[in-house]
Amino acid sequence: MESCSQWLGQLQLTNLNLAQNTLSNQIGELNRLALSGKVRLQILETLRETVALVQHDCAKKLGGKALPLADEELALLFALANLWQAMLHGYLRCVQMAAAGDASIAKKQALLQQRCLFYARCRLEAFGTAGYAPDARSWQQLHALYAAIESSPLRQENVRDPYFHDAFPASCQTLYVATLLLHRARLLGLNRSELQSAESWLLHWPETLSLVAQCSASRNDAPPLAVDLRGAQGLRSLAHAQRSDSLRFLPLVPLSKQIRVKAILLKQGQTPRQLDLGDALAAKDCIALLETLHACWCEASTDTLADVPRPTQPVHLCAGLEKSYGQIAQKPFKPVKDVTKAVRDAQLQIATFGRVLDETGRHKLQELGFVPEEWQVESNGLIEARLLRLHASDERLAPRQIVIVFAPESDGYKAGMVRQIEVTQGGLLYLVVHYLPGQPQAVIAQAAATGGEQWQSSSAPALLLPALENLRIPASLVLPRGWFAPGRVMELITPARSKRKIALGISVESGSDYERVSFSLL
Structure with a gap:
């Protein structure tokens, strides 16, 4: 032990990558050594803090990346998963030794099973943090660990873990079911604080979390969810669960009642602390989170296309301002270097030919790389859309990137921001798009250089979002990142070369490649 410390x-x-690789190699060697169960367990427990620190810092490198990941980023994801796997294998060795009669760890079996489930959960979480659905092996491993103790009293024995929710006592069954439920909620757009609060609440409500082989549901009750202990995925609605002797059901009536009672008491004025909901969220935020989780877990709904792909209505999607401009304008963006000359040339063409000549008219947009991708629709409302890309593609999309969505053979464009993104088990992209207000119009933003400004004369593709008078939402402009400055003067030029002069106001919101701003006409 001293030598390990x-x-x-x-x-x-x-050097995090080197430290991670060193830990993975050394733990692999440890797993191959012949040691007593007690010594092996002591070494693994000593390693936990350093492994957690290195893994946490390495995982930060994958947050918010464009997906699918580049090769180097994918290698880091696999390194994360492999180190968690090495820790899991170490504790599995201890489980095997205890089962073989090693008296030195005979009384540690509940702890060993908890550690195994914990590291299987960590492996799942590593994929989720990077925006990937866990692979089949990760799910099969998690399910097998629970199945091995399903009929044993060990599954109900509480264990404290100093690296999991401040050592709050939790059983293997509670940890397993909470992992399943948190994965089902992964596409709700919850932040880290909300996810941690949700998991903490589940750990405090173990009496609501159980798995049974047989389950019935009344019409007005929360419908149960199902999981296949020999399967390669998480929870499923009954509509998509396949009957087998390894199928288990999660009755949700107790959890539904617990969530609804907590929300009612909060609305009546009790504080989150009084209700054992922690101090991380304000009362109104707790209410919103409870209602969101109830809708996800306890109300009848179909599984997402990310989990259960199936034929639906198609839509087209273009990502980025330049491609969005090209699709709406039906011609590629062409920088305007001299607006006055461009207008003069357009007037001359109208006088000569009766119209403005399109320099790209001989080409189709597809020939110039402006090819909208086809996606399947899970839902497409006024505020949000959930979409699945139909085919594997090398084109990467990033969180908070600007996109436009439209039906085939339609000009009813919607501009939106990628709120959430995931690579499914099948390698397809699943998107949650938050729509921006107003139907976008393609414009060119032309900014002239002025002596008192740092900006040079330049032009860029932009999207004009008209005012929605009935909702009292003023017009706004979607510009490339880095173009906004309060009071900056520019001209907006339509594809037909009409123009208007504006002054920028305030930044309304910003994404990874755009900024939506207010403006006033001059």
């Missing part, structure tokens, strides 16, 4: 003290953590 000394080695950890000498481990260089300044």
